[in-house]
Amino acid sequence: MSYILQTSHMTKTIDGKDLVKDVNIHLRKGEIYGFLGPNGAGKTTVMKMITNLWKPTEGMIELFGERLMPASYEVLKRMGSIIEFPTFYEHLNGKDNLLLHCEYMGYYHPKSVETALEMLELSEAADKPVKKYSLGMKQRLGIARVIMCKPELLVLDEPTNGLDPVGMKKLRDLFKMLCTEYGISIMISSHILSEVESIADTIGIIDHGNMIKEISMKEITEMNTAYIELNVPDTKRAAYVLADKLNLENFKITDMYHIRIYDGRITANDISKALTENGVEIGGIGKKAESLEDYFLKITRMEG
Numbered sequence: 555m556s557y558i559l560q561t562s563h564m565t566k567t568i569d570g571k572d573l574v575k576d577v578n579i580h581l582r583k584g585e586i587y588g589f590l591g592p593n594g595a596g597k598t599t600v601m602k603m604i605t606n607l608w609k610p611t612e613g614m615i616e617l618f619g620e621r622l623m624p625a626s627y628e629v630l631k632r633m634g635s636i637i638e639f640p641t642f643y644e645h646l647n648g649k650d651n652l653l654l655h656c657e658y659m660g661y662y663h664p665k666s667v668e669t670a671l672e673m674l675e676l677s678e679a680a681d682k683p684v685k686k687y688s689l690g691m692k693q694r695l696g697i698a699r700v701i702m703c704k705p706e707l708l709v710l711d712e713p714t715n716g717l718d719p720v721g722m723k724k725l726r727d728l729f730k731m732l733c734t735e736y737g738i739s740i741m742i743s744s745h746i747l748s749e750v751e752s753i754a755d756t757i758g759i760i761d762h763g764n765m766i767k768e769i770s771m772k773e774i775t776e777m778n779t780a781y782i783e784l785n786v787p788d789t790k791r792a793a794y795v796l797a798d799k800l801n802l803e804n805f806k807i808t809d810m811y812h813i814r815i816y817d818g819r820i821t822a823n824d825i826s827k828a829l830t831e832n833g834v835e836i837g838g839i840g841k842k843a844e845s846l847e848d849y850f851l852k853i854t855r856m857e858g
């Protein structure tokens with residue numbers, strides 16, 4: 555299997571605390587990898603190590619088939635990244651910021667700056683100083699800057715931060731286009747599943763510094779886990795019946811009135827019978843299919 559980015563047991567420890575531990579990532583050439591996790595899960599930490607900003611305490615990173623070392627300049631040149639917020643020379647205009655970056659990277663391609671500005675809808679603002687840009691415009695300028703030099707791999711830490719839903723959608727379309735038309739592989743982190751589910755080929759899920767799952771979107775769609783949803787006025791009492799009378803373990807109270815039961819062996823009928831026999835009122839019961847977001851929430855919160 556050809557992976558252009560692969561990490562093995564990547565760990566970062568600061569002051570005796572593991573920020574992330576044993577992270578194994580496998581990113582194939584030409585794919586979009588959605589790196590998902592709640593706030594504080596360790597996404598930025600992982601991306602800082604992949605982009606050589608931080609050195610792993612333990613483990614290994616392989617980029618384009620080469621082991622990443624502090625002096626791996628040539629391999630790193632093939633990657634573009636935005637970690638946390640992009641920074642600019644605020645007093646210079648957008649266009650000059652991009653020109654400076656081309657110079658710094660030794661990349662001279664006629665029209666690359668104009669094309670990148672056009673792609674990110676910044677042509678009109680090109681001559682304005684960056685300090686006058688909104689947060690979303692700066693985010694877009696950051697993306698223009700990284701795509702300008704046509705990297706083979708893009709590593710983007712929450713790239714849609716600060717954008718409105720329309721802006722987010724436009725970026726998703728742009729990422730998809732960069733991947734399919736230019737063959738650029740992309741790793742995007744997010745804490746919102748819906749932001750990556752429509753474009754990602756593979757999803758890596760991290761929580762509390764641990765990689766919980768790495769799975770293709772195709773597999774998630776095929777799994778489409780079914781569950782029984784129970785609506786009851788007293789979830790505590792109902793949970794007691796499920797655990798003690800029916801010996802069920804795999805269920806979750808999702809809010810004040812709802813419980814989800816993930817156990818294919820029990821029927822809705824058996825559950826309502828047991829609840830009624832034990833004096834638990836039932837507002838409703840039914841079989842449902844799990845959405846991708848439910849799947850994500852289940853594996854990040856349940857195992858926490």
Ligand SMILES: Nc1ncnc2c1ncn2[C@@H]1O[C@H](COP(=O)(O)OP(=O)(O)OP(=O)(O)O)[C@@H](O)[C@H]1O
Nearest residue numbers: 568573591592593594595596597598599600712745
């Ligand atoms: N320089 C640091 N020193 C010590 N702890 C840190 C440092 N940077 C981050 N952390 C801690 O490491 C953990 C992971 O943080 P990280 O920023 O990687 O998470 P994240 O998934 O990117 O979250 P967010 O989306 O909120 O940025 C957090 O508990 C954070 O407080």
